[in-house]
Amino acid sequence: MSKVVVFGSFVVDLMARSPHLPSRSETVKGSYFQMGAGGKGFNQGVACHKAGADMAMVTKLGNDSFADVCLNVMQDLNMNKEYILTSEKKPTGIALIMVDENTGDNQITVVPSACSDIKIEEVNSLENLIKEADYVLLQYEVNQDANERIKELALKNNTKVIVNTAPYVEVGDDFYKNLYMVTPNEVEAEAVTGIKVDNLENAKKAAAIFREKGVENVLITLGSNGVFVSDGNKEEIIDSFKVKTVDTTGAGDAFNGGFLAALSEGKDIWQAAVFANAVAALSVQKLGTTPAMPSREEVDKFLSERNN
Numbered sequence: 001m002s003k004v005v006v007f008g009s010f011v012v013d014l015m016a017r018s019p020h021l022p023s024r025s026e027t028v029k030g031s032y033f034q035m036g037a038g039g040k041g042f043n044q045g046v047a048c049h050k051a052g053a054d055m056a057m058v059t060k061l062g063n064d065s066f067a068d069v070c071l072n073v074m075q076d077l078n079m080n081k082e083y084i085l086t087s088e089k090k091p092t093g094i095a096l097i098m099v100d101e102n103t104g105d106n107q108i109t110v111v112p113s114a115c116s117d118i119k120i121e122e123v124n125s126l127e128n129l130i131k132e133a134d135y136v137l138l139q140y141e142v143n144q145d146a147n148e149r150i151k152e153l154a155l156k157n158n159t160k161v162i163v164n165t166a167p168y169v170e171v172g173d174d175f176y177k178n179l180y181m182v183t184p185n186e187v188e189a190e191a192v193t194g195i196k197v198d199n200l201e202n203a204k205k206a207a208a209i210f211r212e213k214g215v216e217n218v219l220i221t222l223g224s225n226g227v228f229v230s231d232g233n234k235e236e237i238i239d240s241f242k243v244k245t246v247d248t249t250g251a252g253d254a255f256n257g258g259f260l261a262a263l264s265e266g267k268d269i270w271q272a273a274v275f276a277n278a279v280a281a282l283s284v285q286k287l288g289t290t291p292a293m294p295s296r297e298e299v300d301k302f303l304s305e306r307n308n
Helices: 039-051 064-077 120-124 127-132 142-157 186-193 199-212 253-266 270-284 296-307
Strands: 003-007 010-018 032-036 054-062 082-087 093-100 105-110 135-138 161-165 217-219 226-231 235-236
Touching: 003 039, 003 127, 003 142, 003 253, 010 064, 010 127, 032 039, 032 064, 039 054, 039 253, 054 064, 064 082, 064 253, 093 235, 120 142, 127 142, 135 253, 142 161, 186 199, 186 217, 199 217, 199 235, 217 253, 217 270, 226 270, 235 270, 253 270, 270 296
Parallel strands: 003 054, 003 135, 010 093, 054 082, 135 161
Antiparallel strands: 010 032, 093 105, 217 226, 226 235
16 A cells, blocks of 8 residues: 545535525525534545545644644544644634535535645655655645645655646646646536536547646546546546435545545556545535545445445
8 A cells, every 4th residue: 555645725614504505695594503624635635544545634724723623533533643734823724614405515615724824845844755655635725836836846756646626726737737637526627628528528628638738647526427537548437326415515525535545555547436436425425524534444335235
């Protein structure tokens, strides 16, 4: 098993469920509230860790009580806290999440705070960690200059870089050069390529544009329609597992974390996508983000039942 790094955001999720999502200027009486650990980076790190990977989490917290939400979860899950950074100027990030209790649809506002203030010298201090890893996974909830420096260090040390292009922000084409893989959803893929990914042929066109930018492999998550995977030679959609959905919040993060864990075990990108689909399918059957990430035992049992 190889070592992997997740470099990304932590925010405290403030989640409320209601009969429907509010329209403009509407107040809706909710039925449930939950506060917990979140952030795209942290969600993916927890999913990867719980799926059995040798994973190091790098994120940045404020010097406040919300930081304890992160540290307590890491303690409970026996995650390594060595690479957690702290800001004395900015608070721990938060996410306001509204979930439709009937459909599982959600709306999210993220305020990264400390995670948007990761210093280059802090990134430089991580070079030995990056050097030891086979893969590093990035997202766009941290300041982009930090992501770019992580990428530089990774390529310098022959570490493969995977970028989950969420939440979508516009970045220069140079950032896509020499990436091992990108993992957008269909909305993000369209934002980057201009191609509406609504069928296999359009997914192939979008993948070709990513490849022109310098990306080696392209994976586009399509929600309940599965995931499109392309290595430049083989291109196909792998079906998702059909399950009863409770809460889709964090499903993409569950997928990315599971995918990274599978790669760390030597699975190819096709096998890893099937494994990641299982992680995501299990996560949407529970409430919340990090609390919903399944254990390795749950994933293995799920796949075993589907294969029999």
